[in-house]
Amino acid sequence: MVGRLKGWKRLAADRRKSVFLTLIFSYMIILLLPVTIGGIFYTRIEAIMIENANNSNTAMLEQVKRTMDSRMKEIDQLTQQIAFHPKLLKMFNPRGDGYAQQNLSSFIDFMGDMSRYSSVNSFIDDFYVYFNNSDIVLSPKMKTDSYTLYENIYHYQNLTYEQFKEQILLPYHARFFYPSKEMAVGLSQTKRMVTFVQSLPIGERDRVDGAFVILINENQITEMLASQGMRDETVFILDADGTVLMRTAGDAQESGEISSYLKELGDGLSGKESLAYTGVGMGKGQGVEKDMMVTYTTSNQNGWTYVSIIPKAVVLSQVNAVKMWAITVVLLCLAGGGAVCYYMAYRHYRPIRDLVHAVARGGGADSTGVFPKNEFELIREKVHTLFEKEKNLETTLSRHLLVVRTEFLSRLIRGHVDAAALTERDLQFMNVHFESGLFAVLLIDIDDFSQFSEQNTEREWALMRFILSNLSVELLEHKGYLIELERDRIAILVNLPTGNSRDTRMGTFVDKLKDMMDKRFKTKISISVSDVHEGIECIQECYNESVFAMAYKMIKGQNSVLYYEEVRKFGQPTYYYPMEMESQLMNVARSGDYANVEIILNRIYEVNFQSGGITPEMGKCLFFDLLSSLLKLSGSLNIDQNLVFSGESDPVRIISECATAEQMVDRIKRLYRRLCEAVQEDRTGHGEQLYRKMTDYIQEHFHDGMLSLTTMADHFDMNASYLSAFFKNYSGRNVSNYLTEIRLNTCKRLLAESTQTVSEIARQVGYASNIGLTRMFKKAEGITPGQYREAMKHESG
Template identity: 40%
Template sequence: MKFAKLIQFTKGRNRRTVFLAMLISNILILLLPMAIGMILYTKVEHVMVENASSSNYAMLEQLRQSADARLREVEQLAQQVTFNPKLALLLNTDDPDQQYKFIEFIRDHLERYRLSTSGFIEDYYLYFAKSDTVLKPGMKTDSQTFYDHYYRYPNMSYNNWRNDILGTYHNMAYLPAQLLQRELNVGGIDHARITNSSNVITFVQSLPVREVTDISGSLVVLIAEKQFMDMFASIQTANKSSIFIMNENNDLIMGTDPQLILSKDIMEHFQVSDGSFVHAVNGEEMMVSFTSSKQVGWKYISIIPMNLYLERVNVLKWTAYSLFLLCLLVGVIAAYLLAFKNYSPIKQLVCAIQKNKKLPYDSPVRNEYTFIQETIEGAFVEEQNLRGLLFQQSPVIRANFLLRLIRGNFKQSKDFGSTLDFMNIRFVSEQFAVLLVHVDDITMFTQDQSERQLALINFIISNVCTDLTAKLHHGYAVEVHRDRIAILINLSADRKNEMLVDDIKHIASELKDIIENRFKLFITIAISNVHAGIEQIGECYREAMAAIDHKMVKGQRSLIYYDEIKKTERHYTYPIETEVQLMILVKRGDYTAVETVLNSIYEMNFLSQPITPEFGRYLFFNLVSTLLKIVNSTNTPYEKFIDKDLEVIKSIMTCDTAKEMLFKTKNLFKTLTELLHTERSDYSDQLSGEMEAFIAAHFTDQNLGLPMIANHFNLTPQYISTFFKKMTGQNVSDYITRIRVNHAKEILGNKHLTNAQVARTVGYTNDIVFIRSFKKLEGMTPGKYREQQ
């Protein structure tokens, strides 16, 4: 802006030519060191590339030596296993009676080999084709089970794995890195299994070693790709390169950058054992260095962007550019000062005006005095316009300030008092409280819920509350939400502390009466505690927000004090026994009992011991969860008892009060209970028959009892006991005893069987319990009964 005004003010003095001449001369002076810098940059670039290439090759060679040393461990393991004298016998074994030899081989050899390996070898296993057996330390299984439940390649089917890896001849072959999934037990055999995935390099040696066509098995060693990645980390950290490993056939074993593709042009350079060259990869110049391993025939390749090589050179280049720009800036400043050497008397005044007022560059200016005069006149006009604009926007500015003040989003600065005066806000004490008014229902006031009507409602509530507060204190209202108004009350300093709380309660109660009785607007009011200090206004608002949330528990159209909600419980009562009882009653189709249980749960949690709104929602979420458990356990189609477009949990969680949630929950349970009641016409007879058949088939099992039957039918023991007694008139234990005693009577005729043998035959653990049960039903001991036969 200053330079543009300069051009206008000096238009008749031909200062532009002088300024441009000085600028061009400065540029020419700066071009000489820039040219010298470019020459030096070219020389330094060449030296840096050579040094970086040598350093990168040395690091790559060190990586190769480390990798070869670790791969020798794999080959040593392969030699130990393949030349084991017992391996040949196992390769030709297909007799099931000889399977114990596999176990001995695991114990005596495979486990011992594991102790001699380091963490580089992740795992290894043997495959025996004739017996379709897979051995690994601590495990023996068949190939299908091994692939399905232990190790499998997601991109390879079982048949491909068995044919390509186990059935194809491989001599000390390293296969490219692939994703391998492992299934691990969590907590034992009967517990869940988790899947762990990682990339591995697979080493395969066909067995016997010297047999090429008749392959009897394979040794497979799994090498974690992470082991190589850890070795690559030092090089990648040092020069930010991408590392690749290729075998002697130029097949990619693994790489650190999956998006970088090695083209055929690059492959042609790998005919020699080692070297380096520059090549374009994905449109970017790269330095490629490589070295070969004589042990396994691998090639270790490092690819680094050329801009990393030239990073230090670029620093020098940008330093030269910075010096050039600095010199150019100095030249411009010198030209600027020279142009203004005869313009000093009024220059400071003109610059001061330009700093504080932005004017169009092309505005016509006759001379400096005219410019200053027009600027001053324009400033007066702008001041008048600004005052008018501020007057129009003062309500919005005041509301925004109050909103930030109530929420605690302000910093009390030195000019805070003047800010309050500007907003026409006056605090008479350090005591503050916040009332939060939530509009629950406006249907009695108006059926029109437009923004205009809502603005009118907020205006009414704000003015009534402000007038009520003004009798003894100062109140300031602000809209914090579409249907929620906050009133900041600054309590009078001449009122005693014990009277302040009563004053606030009186204001809230009177506000509620006026709004509901006169204007037919139904509201809920939350009242915070009294706090001292402007910085505690935000705490008042947070307390009021916490209290207004409790309208879900206390219901709408109420007065809620923060002191009351501090006593609420942070847990809910819904024991597992009650949930089981509720599920049984629903399955029976007894909605009257279901409704009684739901009412009892509601009374325990919302009437006897008030809880927080969060835990109230958790309770109803749990009740809906119980409902869905019943739906799943009874295989009831979801669409049969609820609209397919209705989200059950969302419809309940969006309710405003706990009573509304209870009403919707009852309706859901009632619909499901009636549905189950109509669908269980023959269910009881069928279930009773299935239970009797199960007992008849398993009465010889010593574990037969309520838990076993309940587990089989996926029901609770309590439900089984009650249901069986209702259907048969007998307890489950008495029924089982009768079945066992009747069967015992049939085999007591065999004089060669002792009482203990008979007891075990019919399902008793010892003869004492058997004799006691027999005598209880038959009135005599088994021995007496045998004598009468």
């Protein structure tokens, strides 16, 4: 008996040790599990911090972009006010005869008006107008010349006076921004300025009478960036060509690296407002490689790109501090948690130990009931927790049920769901209920709602889809499910009652829906209806039939109803356009007889689209064939295609952009009419007469500095592009080249035969100053007019 009792005690001791170790290991695992999970999630802190910094930089850059766009609009408004000021236009050409009369009184009057236009834009430091012919500079505060302006007022430290004139004042510029450069302002002040230049008059590329210049203070932009919280970042502003207009820090080499970096990313960043990149090596030219975070955004107004660069180390400095605190807290938690685990394991082991002792003593131990109470408490708490989780799960599912069901129905009608494997439980989970096995699919296209709303925004499209969805559900008495497929297309999966394979309610629904959308909401819609099929697995077939029927909208036009059972009978295997008819069409067009051309085109259209059935694909092929005949005919007649296609480089696009057959035949008729007009013009003697009139007009007015393609078009009452195409097609050279040749020959004759100065000769041949003449002469002859005169003297001597 004694030996048996000792054996029970030894067994109890072994069990006590194993149970205690199991409990303490369990508690340690419970302790380490959240610590491990927290450590895993903690590794994401760096990415989260970078993402937050990127979002913050993006928001600040967006604010900077909006502010800059607003300032640029003010600059554009100031430019328009000055450029189209009546007094300025009068000083350039007061009488309309090509000669500008400028005197002190007109300058003073205009300066007084300019002072009233002084902008409240804090970015603008100053602005002035430059006159090419007189080399005069006018600002709201002064009148001077370009040399005095350059030397004493605004001295560009990186440009000579000649470069200042050649690069900024004299060339043609349209809203040109010269990058920020150091500039000596007055005698003692230095500023960094961005120079805005607009040639005057606006839009006259071949005639530059002057320039409107605005000086933008970079310090004001930098202060604006700092006021919006961008102090640690380096900000670059690049124009649409990738040129760095200004930067808040860094050197020119780093600016070039940033510009090249964005160009290299190019296609990968297409269509993105901003994106963060880490691990970008910057500052390599200085022997230092840093990891930077780059954020950028592009303005839709002027194409400028705003780039923010911040060292990754700045962002991660906070992360490193948090890491140290986290490691300290984790160590303290592990130490305290270990002690708590030991205590809890020992506490819960005590009832088990008493039970083991009781078994060892033959079951005589006193039962206190503590252990069962703890077990039931644990079970009660566990069950309560499970009930709470289940309730939360049901709440979450109910919130997302509509999105889940819409996605399920979208995949179901497209055939991306194994319909045969669907069970009633699956459908109940998706909150989808089918009363029968008969199905049909309707497609609704929103063709035109311009009478309902003039705006064409995503908000208006969403509102129209909402209206259409609510009307459809109400008219179908909740017997259908709606799926939004595209911006202008909605699909309806209809579940028909049993025994009605051809439910008349479908037609009633279509008629009521079209009538209500037309009368109440002024909206044109097209509806295609599939046949009725039985079985969930046939829903994809219904959808395909509806899509096939909707394609015939090209034939029947917009705002139509298309039933698959009607359109499937159409579709002849080819179209009617025999070689004899093509030959007849080309012969009539070759003679310039558009009346008969229109008769033939109407006959082709009636035979293929009105008298017989033709598929949309075959219809497009027919119009491409008609376009091919036109291209072959224009090529054989040597007619400039610009006269026929109005400068369109891709004639196929003319047909591809049409939505209906009526639009396509109208485009084809218009092209053939232009061809016939060109043929008739070539057949008459008008072409040569017109060309001689043009050359005579140029001979008589080449000395006029205002002579241009636009003035010639106004004189002959013609379109400028047509006049240019006609002159080049007839003579083989441009109007501008012919005008330059006449002026050059006259200039050479005057240089050889007269003693007039180069400036006097320049005015006689149509140039406002000797600068324009010298540039043209050197480009054509390789030497200046003065060198040419000296060479002619040596030859004659």
